[in-house]
Amino acid sequence: MNWGQVVSEIVLEPEYAPGLQGLEEFSHVLVLTHLHQAEWDPEKHLRRRPQERGDMPLTGIFAQRARHRPNRIGVTAVEIVEVTDGTLKVLALDAVDGTPVIDIKPYVPYYDRRDATIPEWMTRMMRDYF
Amino acid sequence: MNWGQVVSEIVLEPEYAPGLQGLEEFSHVLVLTHLHQAEWDPEKHLRRRPQERGDMPLTGIFAQRARHRPNRIGVTAVEIVEVTDGTLKVLALDAVDGTPVIDIKPYVPYYDRRDATIPEWMTRMMRDYF
Numbered sequence: 001m002n003w004g005q006v007v008s009e010i011v012l013e014p015e016y017a018p019g020l021q022g023l024e025e026f027s028h029v030l031v032l033t034h035l036h037q038a039e040w041d042p043e044k045h046l047r048r049r050p051q052e053r054g055d056m057p058l059t060g061i062f063a064q065r066a067r068h069r070p071n072r073i074g075v076t077a078v079e080i081v082e083v084t085d086g087t088l089k090v091l092a093l094d095a096v097d098g099t100p101v102i103d104i105k106p107y108v109p110y111y112d113r114r115d116a117t118i119p120e121w122m123t124r125m126m127r128d129y130f
Numbered sequence: 131m132n133w134g135q136v137v138s139e140i141v142l143e144p145e146y147a148p149g150l151q152g153l154e155e156f157s158h159v160l161v162l163t164h165l166h167q168a169e170w171d172p173e174k175h176l177r178r179r180p181q182e183r184g185d186m187p188l189t190g191i192f193a194q195r196a197r198h199r200p201n202r203i204g205v206t207a208v209e210i211v212e213v214t215d216g217t218l219k220v221l222a223l224d225a226v227d228g229t230p231v232i233d234i235k236p237y238v239p240y241y242d243r244r245d246a247t248i249p250e251w252m253t254r255m256m257r258d259y260f
Contacts, residue, residue, distance in 0.1 A: 015172070016176070016192075016200065018176050018177050018190055019176050019177065019190035019191040019192045019193075019200075020190050020192050020193065021177055021188065021189060021190035021193065022187060022188075022189040022190055022193035022249070023190060023192055023193040025193070025248075025249035025250075026193065026246070026247070026248055026249065027244075027246045027247040027248075028244045028246035029192075030205055032201070032203060032205070042145070046146070046148050046149050047148050047149065047151055057152060058151065058152075059151060059152040060148055060149035060150050060151035060152055060153060061149040062146075062149045062150050062153055062159075062218075062233075062234040062235070062236070063149075063150065063151060063152035063153040063155070063156065063236050064236065065235055065236065065238060065241065069233060070146065070149075070233070071162070071232045071233045073162060073203065073232065073233055075160055075162070075205055075235065075242075076241070077241065077242050077243075077244050079244075088192075094241075102201045102203065103192075103199060103200070103201045103203055104192040105192070105195055105205065106192070106193050106194065106195065106248065106252075107244055107246040108195060108246070108248055108252065109244075109245075109246055109248070110256060111195065111206070111207065112205075112207050112242065112244070112246075113207075113243055113244065113245075113246070114157075114158045114207050114209075114237055114239075114242070114243065115239075116156070116157045116158035116237040116238070116239055116242075116243070117156070117157040118155075118156055118157075118236070118238055118239070119152070119155035119156065122236075122238065126240060
């Protein structure tokens, strides 16, 4: 599916709602999630060929963004749609419905934006995927 | 101090060392840390004026990158210096010595790089700080 158009609603526990104050002045956030449906089986996940594709190199979990990882924490950089009392709406959050959110951080280009390069295999995988 | 020149060494538990395979093909990583020296006191930290400065607005923790937050997880985007057997060297990791690393993810511009804007107060704070 096309995640790019999905608006997700993050609802805070009431005691944390005041923590959103001022977030509407930022354009983007990092959302940290607990990947609660992921598993960790070192035999299967410590090293694997991305998407089980034979034309992909054997790759360690720390060189992949796969969700089956030792500490099941996801990090997603998303655009803010709306901040209301205790609720944050964001665009294109790559998480299944009901995923627990464990932190919200404002996206700060000085900390978060990098001119980074990726391997050829990942470029190829993303070209096929998107 | 000038973090920009510091090379940090992340040493994996031996059982996770194979998980680094292929990481040397990326230029940057996201390092997730347990901010083990941070505290969480809602009275003090849920909303505060950044750096306790009177000229900063009262701001919620989810609109700040301060380490005193409900789930003490740090996310830092850093350049890879070297990947060796079970050890990763990175540049300018903003973490005190001994900080536990809980995940390493390859930095992928498609997921992580955003043209984001920040509030005037943060621009002002960073100008004074760096």
